[in-house]
Each structure stands twice: as structure tokens, then as C-alpha cells.
Amino acid sequence: MAGIQMLPYGDVDSNLRAMAGCAEGFGRHAIGGLHGSLYIVTNLADDGPGSLREGCRRNEPLWIVFEVSGTIHLSSYLSVSSYKTIDGRGHRVKLTGKGLRLKECEHIIVCNLEFEGGRGHDVDGIQIKPNSRHIWIDRCTLRDYDDGLIDITRQSTDITVSRCYFGQHDKTMLIGADPTHVGDRCIRVTIHHCFFDGTRQRQPRVRFGKVHLYNNYTRNWGVYAVCASVESQIYSQCNIYEAGAKKKTFEFYTEKAADKEEQKSGIIVSEGDMLLNGAQPCLLTQNREVAMFHPSEYYPTWTMEAAAHSLREILQLCTGWQSISRPVDRMVSN
Template sequence: MGSLPYADVENSLRALAGRAEGFGRFAIGGLHGPLYFVTSLSDDGPGSLREGCRRKEPLWIVFEVSGTIHLLSYLNVSSYKTIDGRGQRVKLSGKGLRLKECEHIIVCNLEFEGGRGHDVDGIQIKPKSRHIWIDRCSLSDFDDGLIDITRQSTDITVSRCYFTRHDKTMLIGADPSHVEDRCIRVTIHHCFFDGTRQRHPRLRFGKVHLYNNYTRNWGIYAVCASVESQIYSQCNIYEAGKKKKTFEYYTEKVKVAIYLLLKFH
């Protein structure tokens, strides 16, 4: 999968900001804010991850504890936040992160496992979020997707992540009626899709650049494109198991709602 091109940043905490490749390269996270220390594995309260994520000012969030944070509800992340798990081992379970109408988010070195409930994703990016970088995270076993990017969210990079033990891995563009998703731009690179069943990714509308990823032993297909999607697949490895279809194309038509205006005189 290659060595880290930004290994030098490990000597300077905030040097990580601005080192993303691809469409999410402008994400700065909490670069211009103070450090926030997570000292509690509780779902909420003083020193919790949730307390830091809800604050409105820029924050660079780091952890003084390792362990599992069992989320009782989606963890909403406000703009200009870095959630930096380097140096600890932090797992989020129960629910996932929700990036809603926010910008400049970096999420690094977290584990996501065991999310339960209808429409529960590991990382849900919608609506209208931008400048997002998800880096060096591992994701598995959620009831819906591992990463979903929909509803006009754009300029996003997912890099060096590990996906395993899951069905619907990554959805980009949720519905053929969401024509506004034509703005979506996502880069996915140096990721390992290890036996996940489908959606590596599944794309509607938008543009996706895939490079230097390793996908093996999928259950239906590796990559799927449909309505108005553009995928540039470059230098990826696809190692089939029992299912041999690597690229799938689903025929879908743009669904545009038509309103009839009745004028009464």
C-alpha cells in the first residue's frame, strides 16, 4: 500500500493539516484552534468527544485515553474540527459520526465498529458538507453504510482506510432524483477493501478518482457506476474471489419531479 508520503508530520501535530491528496486537499480541520483533550470515554459530558465536536470554534481534538466510546446517538461534528486519534486506540461503536452542513473536517486514526439501527452509517456526510479528509481509519460491521457521501457534499478525500466485515461499504450519491449531487467530487486512495460485499464505491452523479486501492474477495461487484457518474480508476488492484465481476454499471434515469401548476381564474 506504500509508505506515508507525509510521515514527517508525525513530529508536528498540526502539520497534518493540508496534507491530503485529491479533492479533499484543502481541508484544514481545527488548524487555527486550540487543542481539546478527550479525557473521558463517556458518550457525553466534560472531557468527552461529543463535547468537543459540538463546540462551534475551531478545535484540534486529541485523546488522552484509549478504549471504546459507545455512542447512544449520532455524533454531530461542527465545522473546523480535527479528530486526531494518533497515539491512542479509540473505537466508536453503537452509532457513527454525522458531518452535517459542515466544512473543514479531518478525521484520523479512529476505529468504527458495530453500529446499530436503521440508517446508521460509520461516517455519514450530508447534506452540503465540504473540505473533508478521512485518513487512516478502520471501519466494519454497521447496519447501513461504512461511509456515505450524499446530498451535495463535495471535495472529500478518503485515504489509507481499512474496510472489512460489511455489506454496503461506500455510497456516493444516494438517489437518481438528487440531481444536485452532480457537484460531488471524491478521491479514494490507498484504501484496503477486505472482503466487503459491494460498493467500493457505488456512485451516482459526481466524480470519483480511485487510485492505489486494493480490493479483494468482494461478494457482488467491486465498483458500481450509474446515472451520470464519472469514475477514474488508476493503479488499483482487484483480486476476485468467487465473484468475478469487478465493474458494474446499473442503468438508471434521472428522476426529475414535475409539478403541474393549476391556475384558477
């Protein structure tokens, strides 16, 4: 009913490039490869002509699509240069072994891919650092990496993560890696309409940054659902938190920023959240000295509905990789 009507991005699958600039939240300006050529991935090789890696390393803007389905085994991080869209619609492509690295780049869109089985020290599914901005991660499935599923650190900002599925993992999403990284006060991230399915912790954990969470479903965590550490500001709005054995929904860790004398945690404002199965509410007594942002200071609108059981059912169906056709590219070449 209303839940389906209110899901965001109802028209982005009408035209291949309709996604560009349509993200909600902090990543709303990401245009990816809107003004570039179409690059077609023709094989599942780790590198070489027609490979995903070949398209991602090129300097020019590209809208990258696939004509094959299957698994790409990455022997090293796949670095993505600026103004790229990696668009998995129309095929089922899984990345394994390593993950994507978004390093000193801007205007990236990653859509409808699977990430599973990343192995090695410091191996994340999607690693965003340093100094990257205007990024949108949409409808991706991420599970079972040795480090994080998505990590956003080292002054990377203006990022939206939407409609993603997270499972089979411990330290899910880290935003701000260390209390010495005081430049991370610039970080701004929106996470919405995502499903955190039994991931243990960090849905997300935040240092310094401003994070807007809305209409997400987090269930059966193993330590906590959301953690606010040094100076972070987390606005949790109309999310569903369904506890398993562990009931602590919100955690507050105190740390000392490198340029401060006192240890501080962050702050979480919980507004309209649904707490199920004994999930504990937010304790607003934490770190009142931190000024709290409101999303409307940064973007005028976002597609949100009240947290309800109907939303929970929809998010179980509509998050992560989707079996959808690749839209026609109606762009007229210059």
C-alpha cells in the first residue's frame, strides 16, 4: 500500500542514466558517468580488454554496464576513477576476493551488484578513502568480508547508501576510522531503506561525522545496532530496530579527538523509530555538549514513511541486488 508508493527512486529504471543526480540525502549530487560513453563489460576477467577493471581505471567519464553475468574474482582492490557509474542492472554480477576502492575520486554511482567473500587484512567490500565525495551506493548486496562491508573514512563525504542488503558479517559499516583523524569532521552520510540482517555491529559506527539514518530495518545484531563515538551526530529517523538476544540498540563510545583535551562520545537523536522484541531506546543523556544537526539544514526533502510492519516486509524484498532489466540508454550522442 502506502509503503510501496513511498519507496524512493520510482522512476530511475525508466532510462539508463535517469539515476544520475537522483540520490536522496548527502549523496544527491552524484552523477556518475552521466556525460560519458557507454562502456560494456564483455567478460569476467580480473583485468584486460572488456574487463570491469579496465573500465574503472579509465580517466574519462563512463557509464559501465555488463553483457555477462557471473563472478569476478579480484586479485587486488579495484580502483574506481572519477565520474563512473558501475551499473549491474540486467545481469547478476558478483565481486569476490577483494572489493572496490574509491580513492580521491568524485561522482561515483554503484548500482545492483553483489559483494561476497572478500579475504585479507583490511579488505572491505567498498572502501571509500581518502578525500572522495559525491558517491551513491544503491541496491547492492554485501556479505562476508574480512574487514568492513562499506567503510567511509579520511575526509570522504557527501555519500548516500540506499536500498542495500547487509548480511553474514561482523563489523558492517565504519564511518570515521580513528580519533586522530580530526579532518573527518567534514563527513556527511545518508543511509536509508537498507536491511541489516543479523550483522553483528556497526550499522553503522560513526566518529566525527554527521549521519542521517531513515527507513532502515536492522534486526538480530550481536553487539549493538548503531554506535556514536567521538563527536559524531547521528539522526535516526523512522527506522525499525528488531533485537535478537542482544537488546542494546544504541551504543556510545568515548574517545579523545587528537586536538581536544577531554574524551567525548557522540550523540544520537531517535525520532519515530520502531523498537521491537525488547530493543532498548536511545539514551539522550550522552554528550549533550555536541551540537546536533538536522537533515533539513542540508537537503529539503527525503522520501520517508512511518516505521511500521508493512515497511519491514517491503525492505526484506526490495533491498540488495534485484533481478531487473537494464533500461534503454536514450542519451543522444554529441
